[in-house]
Amino acid sequence: MSSAEETDEQEIAEKSDEGPGLLLWLTAAGGIGMLAAVFIFVPTERTEGIVQRIMYFHVPCAWVAFFAFFIVFICSILFLWRREREWDIYAHASAEVGMLFCSLVLITGPIWAKPIWGIWWTWDPRLTLTLVLWLIYAAYLMLRLQTGEGSTRAKYSAIIGIVGALDIPLIHFSVLWWGSQHPSPKIITSEGIGTGIDNSMGITLLVSLGAFTLIYFLLVSLRVNIEKMKDEIDRLKKQRLYSH
Amino acid sequence: MKNLGFLFAANLAIWGGIVFYVFTLMKRHRDLRRDLDLLKETLNKESSK
Amino acid sequence: MNSYLGQIKAILWKDFLTEYKTRELFSSMFVFAVLVILIFIFSVDLSLVNSNEVGPGVLWVAVIFAGTLGLNRSFTLEKEDSGLQGLLLAPIDRSAIYFGKMLSNLVFFLIMEAFILPVFMVFFNIDLLANLGPLLFVLLIGTLGFSILGTLLSSLSSNLKTREIMLPLLLYPLMVPIAIGAVRLTSHVLGGGELGDMMNWVGMILCFDVIFLAVSIMTIDHILEE
Numbered sequence: 001m002s003s004a005e006e007t008d009e010q011e012i013a014e015k016s017d018e019g020p021g022l023l024l025w026l027t028a029a030g031g032i033g034m035l036a037a038v039f040i041f042v043p044t045e046r047t048e049g050i051v052q053r054i055m056y057f058h059v060p061c062a063w064v065a066f067f068a069f070f071i072v073f074i075c076s077i078l079f080l081w082r083r084e085r086e087w088d089i090y091a092h093a094s095a096e097v098g099m100l101f102c103s104l105v106l107i108t109g110p111i112w113a114k115p116i117w118g119i120w121w122t123w124d125p126r127l128t129l130t131l132v133l134w135l136i137y138a139a140y141l142m143l144r145l146q147t148g149e150g151s152t153r154a155k156y157s158a159i160i161g162i163v164g165a166l167d168i169p170l171i172h173f174s175v176l177w178w179g180s181q182h183p184s185p186k187i188i189t190s191e192g193i194g195t196g197i198d199n200s201m202g203i204t205l206l207v208s209l210g211a212f213t214l215i216y217f218l219l220v221s222l223r224v225n226i227e228k229m230k231d232e233i234d235r236l237k238k239q240r241l242y243s244h
Numbered sequence: 245m246k247n248l249g250f251l252f253a254a255n256l257a258i259w260g261g262i263v264f265y266v267f268t269l270m271k272r273h274r275d276l277r278r279d280l281d282l283l284k285e286t287l288n289k290e291s292s293k
Numbered sequence: 294m295n296s297y298l299g300q301i302k303a304i305l306w307k308d309f310l311t312e313y314k315t316r317e318l319f320s321s322m323f324v325f326a327v328l329v330i331l332i333f334i335f336s337v338d339l340s341l342v343n344s345n346e347v348g349p350g351v352l353w354v355a356v357i358f359a360g361t362l363g364l365n366r367s368f369t370l371e372k373e374d375s376g377l378q379g380l381l382l383a384p385i386d387r388s389a390i391y392f393g394k395m396l397s398n399l400v401f402f403l404i405m406e407a408f409i410l411p412v413f414m415v416f417f418n419i420d421l422l423a424n425l426g427p428l429l430f431v432l433l434i435g436t437l438g439f440s441i442l443g444t445l446l447s448s449l450s451s452n453l454k455t456r457e458i459m460l461p462l463l464l465y466p467l468m469v470p471i472a473i474g475a476v477r478l479t480s481h482v483l484g485g486g487e488l489g490d491m492m493n494w495v496g497m498i499l500c501f502d503v504i505f506l507a508v509s510i511m512t513i514d515h516i517l518e519e
Contacts, residue, residue, distance in 0.1 A: 051247040054254040061258065080515060097265075104261050111254045115247040135466035142462060146453050155515045156449050160463060163442070163508055167467050170501055174470040177493065178477065215262065222269050229276045236283045240290070 068098025076161030304393025
């Protein structure tokens with residue numbers, strides 16, 4: 001499945017001016033390594049069975065989503081401070097890719113939960129936090145669509161990027177304490193790396209974390225290229241307008 | 245090997261999602277590239293006139 | 294510093310005077326809040342559930358929904374007849390405009406709550422008077438957080454084409470900590486509990502207030518620019 005995706009990415013890389021050559025090959029290698037580790041290397045987990053392999057995709061997706069939103073936060077601050085279009089582009093690209101992975105977390109979560117816990121959804125703090133994050137950044141991207149081009153859009157989205165990221169710890173604690181009021185089964189507590197995880201599982205998880213981070217950087221660089229191309233077109237159009 | 249369907253569905257969602265996103269990016273890239281080339285061409289023609 | 298307070302006071306006074314002359318905002322907010330409470334009562338069977346558990350949630354949903362009407366009005370009113378431009382041209386600090394607007398929103402919300410509370414008390418058969426002190430404190434810190442973030446976002450969304458749509462979409466997910474915390478605290482207080490048992494919630498809401506007040510002061514210059 002991943003080979004088709006790689007050829008697509010290759011085409012783009014060849015066409016774009018500053019193609020992400022090295023990054024593309026690294027990501028391809030990471031992707032193949034990850035698939036090999038997940039489907040061949042790691043042994044099937046005893047209690048959960050084969051479904052547990054979803055974890056090696058689900059957790060990295062969640063990591064990438066959080067990482068992407070953190071990058072949005074940093075770029076938003078840098079934009080308001082330095083007022084350079086560059087940071088706005090990075091924030092936009094990162095938010096869009098983060099949104100993709102956040103959606104993937106929300107889709108794979110229930111698919112994993114159903115065979116293991118017998119339910120699609122539980123109001124576990126982590127699930128709730130992810131859902132609220134999805135809503136915040138959906139609004140962020142809609143704000144970008146609603147506002148016309150220019151510095152107004154960049155300023156407004158930077159403010160939402162900052163407010164949203166600062167809200168994350170508060171939302172985390174509120175849903176954590178809220179969840180503890182409802183008697184719910186303690187399910188995902190031993191999920192963290194280290195405790196109760198076999199060595200080979202830890203290695204596989206690390207490999208897929210790395211691979212997904214590379215995919216994140218590749219997608220962001222593609223998205224940034226598109227935005228820069230739009231800027232170039234705008235610049236040429238203006239130039240043509242003024243030359244007449 | 246039970247629950248293979250769930251594993252398949254999750255993989256389909258993830259890779260399908262990523263590939264779909266890459267496709268939309270490619271399409272946008274192609275359209276923009278065409279616009280850009282057209283624009284450059286017209287600019288060149290106008291300046292040579 | 295004295296003149297800074299004077300500037301805030303002038304903006305507050307201007308908003309009160311507008312409201313006193315038109316009386317369109319307050320009445321619509323109050324009627325809307327009563328409507329929200331009514332719809333919830335219809336959708337939940339009060340003979341089956343404990344009204345002490347459902348009531349606080351309904352109260353806060355009514356406050357937040359009705360408050361959104363007020364927030365939408367707050368800056369669009371300024372946009373009409375270029376009132377905001379006049380404000381921006383006046384030799385006052387941008388953060389003073391924010392503070393004035395935030396305080397006037399806060400006061401409107403608190404007045405609205407003062408009118409909803411008796412309605413709420415009668416409809417849900419909850420005795421509010423027994424725990425009035427802690428209840429008012431919870432209402433104050435929750436509403437403060439709502440008006441702090443709400444004023445920032447309403448000043449931002451007032452410049453958008455689809456402002457009525459974007460304000461709730463942006464505001465509600467960011468309001469999650471207040472919504473959960475305030476409802477928890479209210480139901481705890483109405484059940485006769487001590488505020489001291491839930492200091493973590495109080496601390497979190499106060500953190501929310503302080504953090505977003507700081508963010509608003511730092512970023513309001515970028516919004517009220519043109």
